[in-house]
Amino acid sequence: MTDDKTTHFGYQEVPVGEKQARVRAVFDSVATRYDIMNDLMSMGIHRLWKRRAIEMAGVRRGQQVLDLAAGTGDLAERFSEIVGPDGAVVMSDINEAMLSQGRARLVDAGRVGNLDYAIANAEALPFADNSFDCVTIGFGLRNVTHKQLALNEMFRVLRPGGRALILEFSHPTIDPLAKAYDLYSFTMLPLMGKLVTGDSDSYRYLAESIRMHPDQETLLSMLEQAGFERCSYQNLTAGVVAIHRGYKL
Template identity: 75%
Template sequence: MSDEKTTTHFGYQQVPVHEKASRVRAVFDSVADRYDLMNDLMSLGIHRLWKRQAVELAGLRRGQRVLDLAAGTGDLCERFAGIVGADGQVVFTDINAAMLGRGRDRLTDSGLVGNLYYALANAETLPFVSDHFDCVTIAFGLRNVTHKQHALDEMFRVLRPGGRALILEFSQPVAAPLRRVYDLYSFTVLPALGKFIVKDADSYRYLAESIRMHPDQETLRAMMEQSGFERCDFFNLSGGIVAIHRGYKL
């Protein structure tokens, strides 16, 4: 029998808690070079619409400070930097050095400098002062965190009073027929794409499994409330395949 205090899930596997972060890191080391291409192929480009909706819900204004966790190749940061302007601050973080480097190179090549800062950081132990950011976001990253509640606690801590957190993440389709189609797609098409594009079917099999192990919409909202967030709500996109959760520090 596995000990919940010493093991956690990595997809459908149970692994020692101290190993999960390194296993997740290995997944993203493997896919970093083709990450953007795979996102477009897997979602048929719809991930761009999901991220656009998250940016709109963030409600950012010029001069505000934003922290983006698990920022990947910087899709959200790129948009945030333009909104908050030269007087604002966007902090791009990722636990994976390969993803952080790729994102930094991409944004630098795009000419985005000045209000963008980069940090290699674990969402569970953020190296930032309390009550600092107007908005904290994490897109398609929370499901990979070992202790999700710790990450939510940290997001709450670094937000200033009046600030808000947004979590864009794969979730649970609301209709049974959609769930069946989605399962078929996830466990057959995704690994096949991974094998063909990045020569790595296992990483995309993990992706499908990690989505199923992630808390559903109502459970994640309750977890946010446990961390202290108020006025928590969520917005289902694409029938619940993806959801955006939002909560405020009041």
């Protein structure tokens, strides 16, 4: 059990003040090989998950989008295409190494003009109330120390009529799949991490962080607690991943 002085870092219980630095160290370690590992770990399926998340986000031309925990910018890149020159996308991450990788990739791809970059903590966003039409966070909420604070902040910076979308690993709904997924996560992921990035510990943490993340119904309740309405979720790959969505009405 954790209290207000401790929190989970994977399966470890650590002082609250240490988690952010530990998470930063994980992503500093894997930043340069992050995209390669995503393809290897998911056998490319992460691209389909992200495509579905973009569809569910419902972003339109001219809108303002905030992409939290943007990493190397998969979601932000597509959003920048959709909103066009009259819209804007803020690509934000607490980890400077990840954000730098993403910015370099998007600049190389010619994605300039409607993309801005911000190093920001999801628990205390440096943006005004009612600033964005859509706020997304893909595979990042599980690394946030105080998840409810992050959801509250997402609600605050959204405009009335806006929506939040959370793409995250979740809890498989089929028992045989859950067992196979556990075996894969705790054996193959650290091994691949060691072979590709030279870092097995970071990928062991990632596997543990998924298990410690709230399940689908719990996260749905947390969205409602933050003030969101019309909240729902969709399981992908039998609950290995879930997309949660809520509206600020």
